[in-house]
Amino acid sequence: MIDYDATLQQFFAECIKFLEKQRSRANDQIALKRINDAISVVSRVAANPKMFGDYNVRVKAGLEPMDLVYAFMPAGTDDNRVYLMYSAVVNSMENLYNEYDWYRAEAQQTLLNSLKAIKYRNTTNILKDFYFPLLSAKKFAIKSEKQR
DSSP, X not given: OBOHHHHHHHHHHHHHHHHHHHHHTOOSHHHHHHHHHHHHHHHHHHHOTTGGGSHHHHHHTTXXXXXXXXXXXXXXXXXXXXXXXXXXXXXXXXXXXXXXXXXXXXXXXXXXXXXXXXXXXXOOOTTHHHHGGGSOGXXXXXXXXXXO
């Protein structure tokens, strides 16, 4: 059985790892501040995902800044794929424990696919183009120790 709480925390850890790589490549102080703010936002959301699963709560807490997308973009590019992964997971995380199977399964699959994609972005293995397409998204999930 998959532990979706731990898998969600692993996804947020991978997002922070990606942002820390971006921090070392920042062009100026504005970009560096934007990246540091994004790391703070991701850390706060990761600290209490059940509370921040609701969009309105995130907005009231200031966790949906307008320039968050630019922190996730590598310098000099328009590549916002990592932000789109983060946004998809954050917008669907309130449905991870929904009572309706359809919503729950969709949120869980979004989390697993995004985790696989961000691990692909963060890895430095030169054989990742051959290795990752062969792996299932469930391979990256954290398995629960105890069965219910």
